[in-house]
Amino acid sequence: MIKVRGYIRPDGRVGIRNHLLVIPSSVCAHETARRIGEEIKESVVIPNQQGCGQIGDDLKMIFRTLAGLGKNPNVGGVLVVGLGCDAIQGRDLAEEIAKSGKPVECLIIQENGGTSSTIEKGKHIIRKMWEEVSACEAQEVDLSSIILGLECGGSDATSGLAANPALGKCSDLFIEKGGNVLLSEVTEVIGAEHILATRIKDDRVKQKLFKAIEDIERRAFLQRTDLRGTQPSPGNMQGGISTLEEKSLGCIYKAGTAPIVDFLDYGEEVKEKGLSIMDTPGQDVESMIGMLAGGVQVIAFTTGRGTPAGSPIAPVIKITGNSSTYEKMKENIDIDASAIIEGKASVEEVGRRIFDEVIKVCNGKKTRSEIYGHREFALWRIGFSY
Amino acid sequence: MEKVKAIILNRGDNVAVVLSRAVKGGRVSASGDGRDAEIEALDNIDFGHKIALEDIKKGEQVIKYGQVIGVATEDIYRGNHVHVHNIESCRARGDKQKAGEDTL
Numbered sequence: 001m002i003k004v005r006g007y008i009r010p011d012g013r014v015g016i017r018n019h020l021l022v023i024p025s026s027v028c029a030h031e032t033a034r035r036i037g038e039e040i041k042e043s044v045v046i047p048n049q050q051g052c053g054q055i056g057d058d059l060k061m062i063f064r065t066l067a068g069l070g071k072n073p074n075v076g077g078v079l080v081v082g083l084g085c086d087a088i089q090g091r092d093l094a095e096e097i098a099k100s101g102k103p104v105e106c107l108i109i110q111e112n113g114g115t116s117s118t119i120e121k122g123k124h125i126i127r128k129m130w131e132e133v134s135a136c137e138a139q140e141v142d143l144s145s146i147i148l149g150l151e152c153g154g155s156d157a158t159s160g161l162a163a164n165p166a167l168g169k170c171s172d173l174f175i176e177k178g179g180n181v182l183l184s185e186v187t188e189v190i191g192a193e194h195i196l197a198t199r200i201k202d203d204r205v206k207q208k209l210f211k212a213i214e215d216i217e218r219r220a221f222l223q224r225t226d227l228r229g230t231q232p233s234p235g236n237m238q239g240g241i242s243t244l245e246e247k248s249l250g251c252i253y254k255a256g257t258a259p260i261v262d263f264l265d266y267g268e269e270v271k272e273k274g275l276s277i278m279d280t281p282g283q284d285v286e287s288m289i290g291m292l293a294g295g296v297q298v299i300a301f302t303t304g305r306g307t308p309a310g311s312p313i314a315p316v317i318k319i320t321g322n323s324s325t326y327e328k329m330k331e332n333i334d335i336d337a338s339a340i341i342e343g344k345a346s347v348e349e350v351g352r353r354i355f356d357e358v359i360k361v362c363n364g365k366k367t368r369s370e371i372y373g374h375r376e377f378a379l380w381r382i383g384f385s386y
Numbered sequence: 387m388e389k390v391k392a393i394i395l396n397r398g399d400n401v402a403v404v405l406s407r408a409v410k411g412g413r414v415s416a417s418g419d420g421r422d423a424e425i426e427a428l429d430n431i432d433f434g435h436k437i438a439l440e441d442i443k444k445g446e447q448v449i450k451y452g453q454v455i456g457v458a459t460e461d462i463y464r465g466n467h468v469h470v471h472n473i474e475s476c477r478a479r480g481d482k483q484k485a486g487e488d489t490l
Contacts, residue, residue: 161393191477217477217478227477227478228475237470240432240433242455242456242468243473244477245455245476245477322434
């Protein structure tokens with residue numbers, strides 16, 4: 001069994017980082033939350049732009065996602081800041097996150113006489129909380145506690161030829177060694193879903209995948225437009241990808257060959273062991289945030305054109321199969337897989353390199369996105385504001 | 387002129403991916419999955435872009451990875467650049483919705 005070092009949380013889940021999170025329950029509480037966060041430089045403030053004016057499934061999804069981020073085991077403690085009249089009530093959010101057993105506090109701006117006193121109180125709270133959270137020590141844990149999230153962004157032809165196949169080998173190896181993997185970006189399964197379906201034994205899971213794809217196509221019909229211009233994107237097209245189907249066929253390589261055991265809603269907690277799929281859009285940052293809300297602790301991200309995107313609470317490992325991209329954006333890329341295109345390395349060899357890097361990152365090695373302070377954040381929306 | 391290599395991902399494909407820039411009139415040596423082809427490039431084709439291995443008539447399927455990636459929107463000839471100007475996706479085509487039709 002492969003072991004890594006992780007922080008064991010009260011609910012038994014394991015984190016490979018140890019963050020203190022400040023979460024505004026709605027956009028109106030964000031600036032206050034941001035100023036509170038300035039007190040402790042290691043703290044992470046979630047720049048939540050949503051949380052009010054929303055209804056139905058759209059509102060439920062944002063609540064579930066914010067709660068999931070707080071519950072993520074990479075997070076050691078949380079301060080929720082609410083305005084007081086928001087659709088997502090700060091107390092409800094704090095209560096949900098507190099089910100994880102970790103230290104959670106809540107401040108409501110309208111009850112504290114405005115922003116200045118809320119900020120003062122908030123700074124005091126996170127100072128005390130940080131004393132507790134920073135004292136947590138990592139211990140040896142099984143790889144079975146770790147979920148590796150898969151992402152691709154800025155894809156080009158090399159993604160389907162090199163980076164994704166190599167990541168696929170890593171995914172298979174990760175599962176073989178007892179770990180778990182999460183595939184996402186269901187828009188980028190369109191055209192390849194019949195291939196993934198052959199790996200799904202549970203018919204209920206298969207139907208969820210097909211329904212999610214049907215919903216995406218229906219939304220495009222609702223808008224009376226097709227997906228060209230964003231799927232594929234301008235960069236995808238410059239890089240040689242002509243259609244969504246072509247993109248998807250290259251994308252699914254990163255999920256290797258393991259059986260698919262579950263299909264989750266956006267931000268829903270990963271429950272089953274093995275390889276699962278989460279319903280997230282192709283938009284990279286929204287997708288990663290959904291996976292993190294599901295409990296993913298580390299992300300492996302292939303990019304043909306190059307993107308620096310990181311995440312607020314998890315290390316993001318960047319892999320490219322394009323040697324020109326690697327040369328131009330070396331500071332943002334962790335692994336160069338272009339030797340596969342040049343015939344100088346096999347997909348298996350590079351897959352093994354990626355696996356080794358994931359283990360090192362779990363054990364504390366910082367990724368480029370962490371070193372350069374990239375904490376991109378965005379929430380998927382499935383409804384309008386009212 | 388240096389010969390350009392292209393990779394055939396599946397022997398049933400009708401396109402290959404060029405691994406360096408092909409110049410119009412230049413020779414492209416495509417191989418992969420037990421199939422080989424020597425083709426004259428009819429267009430300039432950038433690294434990572436597709437070259438037609440066979441003629442593909444307007445409306446016919448374009449095959450890569452052994453799967454359908456779209457249909458040809460005009461007649462394509464062996465050696466042509468295959469990309470957004472002559473191939474289109476068949477999925478999520480909300481633009482084909484007729485005006486006034488109930489979309490829900």
